Amino acid sequence: MFDKLQAQPADKILALMKAFREDPRTDKIDLGVGVYKNAEGVTPVMRAVKAAEYRLWQEQDSKAYVGLVGDPAFSDAMIALILGDAVPRANVGAAATPGGTGAVRQAFELIRMANPQARVFVSDPTWPNHLSILKYLGIETVAYRYFDSETRGVDFAGMIEDLGKAKAGDVVLLHGCCHNPTGANLNNVEWQAVIDLMNERALIPMIDIAYQGFGDGLDADAIATRMVASNVPECLIAASCSKNFGIYRERTGLLMAVSQDASQRGLNQDTLAFLNRQNYSFPPDHGARLVTMILNDDALRADWATELEQVRLSMLGLRQALADELQRLSGSDRFAFIAQHRGMFSRLGTSPEMVEKLRANYGIYMVGDSRMNIAGLNATTVPILAKAIIDAGI
Numbered sequence: 470m471f472d473k474l475q476a477q478p479a480d481k482i483l484a485l486m487k488a489f490r491e492d493p494r495t496d497k498i499d500l501g502v503g504v505y506k507n508a509e510g511v512t513p514v515m516r517a518v519k520a521a522e523y524r525l526w527q528e529q530d531s532k533a534y535v536g537l538v539g540d541p542a543f544s545d546a547m548i549a550l551i552l553g554d555a556v557p558r559a560n561v562g563a564a565a566t567p568g569g570t571g572a573v574r575q576a577f578e579l580i581r582m583a584n585p586q587a588r589v590f591v592s593d594p595t596w597p598n599h600l601s602i603l604k605y606l607g608i609e610t611v612a613y614r615y616f617d618s619e620t621r622g623v624d625f626a627g628m629i630e631d632l633g634k635a636k637a638g639d640v641v642l643l644h645g646c647c648h649n650p651t652g653a654n655l656n657n658v659e660w661q662a663v664i665d666l667m668n669e670r671a672l673i674p675m676i677d678i679a680y681q682g683f684g685d686g687l688d689a690d691a692i693a694t695r696m697v698a699s700n701v702p703e704c705l706i707a708a709s710c711s712k713n714f715g716i717y718r719e720r721t722g723l724l725m726a727v728s729q730d731a732s733q734r735g736l737n738q739d740t741l742a743f744l745n746r747q748n749y750s751f752p753p754d755h756g757a758r759l760v761t762m763i764l765n766d767d768a769l770r771a772d773w774a775t776e777l778e779q780v781r782l783s784m785l786g787l788r789q790a791l792a793d794e795l796q797r798l799s800g801s802d803r804f805a806f807i808a809q810h811r812g813m814f815s816r817l818g819t820s821p822e823m824v825e826k827l828r829a830n831y832g833i834y835m836v837g838d839s840r841m842n843i844a845g846l847n848a849t850t851v852p853i854l855a856k857a858i859i860d861a862g863i
Contacts (some may be wrong), residue, residue: 470728485834499834500845502844505683505813521758539752546764547760548561561726571748572708572723575601576675578606579740580725581607590641595649611639621653629769632670637670641667641675644676646691650814651817667701674701676694678691706727707724710757714759719759742762752783791803794852795859823861827861827863
């Protein structure tokens, strides 16, 4: 049997991480892996998470299963965080998943179950794992224009034109905030236009929201998701706690199925439970328990929100510092988009050859499509990166 297996394409980001580790240069800079790092290059455990873990260690008296869709209190807390009062809780089915990736995978499984003919429209570019999972599941994908490599902003006209070719029942995959890998986001007027188009053409939105709190703030980053959920007949929302709670290795996510018809919730909820059972039975609970404790405790929540805001402002400061240094060195404002982007990532909009030049000549590692992790920088490395970008001729 095993001799029939075929080698699979290497994950480009994992390969980049390996190359970085093996590079002997001491002045190398890692802007590839999508993990938040502080100024010391460490992914810290947030204070509220440590406090919740200590409390959990003291109080927890069982490690028994909690249920196929996880603890309902986790779903309640996350739905309130993401959707606020945009949609009645009674209209939302939800299931805990192993990370945001698990939520994305379960959403795609639900789409295939509900409508095997559905195509999924994905932004060009998008998070590579979206495409990998869709291909593995045999779901047809259609790219829609999103990133304008000239302006480094959103090609909104191209996006609308391409989505106008979707058919009733097709799914539109959208990034709720902090678009990965570009950092370029729609404004609220553009979001409303996308919502109107989806309603006109009977399209189903699926939102991947993995960076709430990393862009313009917890509530501001949820505005688009709330607009969609409250203005379409039904939608799917895949959420991750890895970034904004800093619990990457705990694999904590949530999938929501939202319907304006409250009578649909029971079937949606049962379907999410069924899908969990087929895939991994019971989802992990440790990270979800910590998130629930933090969101439901006033003191822990306030401390978490304060630290998250510090993280957000730190990344905005790094963006502005890099844009300013590039303007000083280049004498132009062609890199101003870096300060305008939001979240952990920006896409320089340069060629793979230039990205390789940065790696080979300057020890700067970023994904081949020129996506760079802003959180991989600090005050010392910002001027080094800026000089390398200009010297490389980007």
